[in-house]
Amino acid sequence: MLSKMRPPSPNRKKEVRLKRGPWTAEEDKLLTAYIQKHGYGSWGSLPHKAGLERCGKSCRLRWINYLRPYIKRGKFSLEEEQTIIQLHAFLGNRWSAIAAHLPKRTDNEIKNHWNTHLKKRLIKMGIDPMTHKPSTSPSPKNGSNLSHMTQWESARLEAEARLVRE
DNA sequence: AAGTTCGACAACCGCGGCTAT
């Protein structure tokens, strides 16, 4: 939908070079202080008001994924991982919907965790991470034990997906 | 010790939905 994309720098008064890349502690402080005082929203104008040389999009991302006071960071518990796998079986790559069931986790964090850990783990178990069903060409070396595991896991996932649906 | 590869995660980009005009 290119027509909807805004031109490079439409109505910016001055060509302020917007900063990109990792956030500094100082920037975090500015953003947090501003949001604590005024709340968030209107991301387009927020950076300027907060004294940040970032685009609104970058500020929004930083706040949502990192600075919000109640988010939980660090290692995922077994329960959380199971929940993610179950929800993914039902919802697919709808990370924000999955994150809604794990209130303290962000969609970005869940997505990263899925891509770096859970997906690989399922593949290792012979489960297709997209369909959550035993993959069609299971690795030949870990035969029957694995297929039993995958059948069990698959049945469990389907049952749990049903539960989530209800 | 130096160089290379790998894994984890933060951040960016492009797109689509929604709303206001």
Next chain:
DNA sequence: AATAGCCGCGGTTGTCGAACT
């Protein structure tokens, strides 16, 4: 009804530290 702009989402990339050679 058409258009412009904002917001949020999902995919992808970039960066950095750890592990390995």
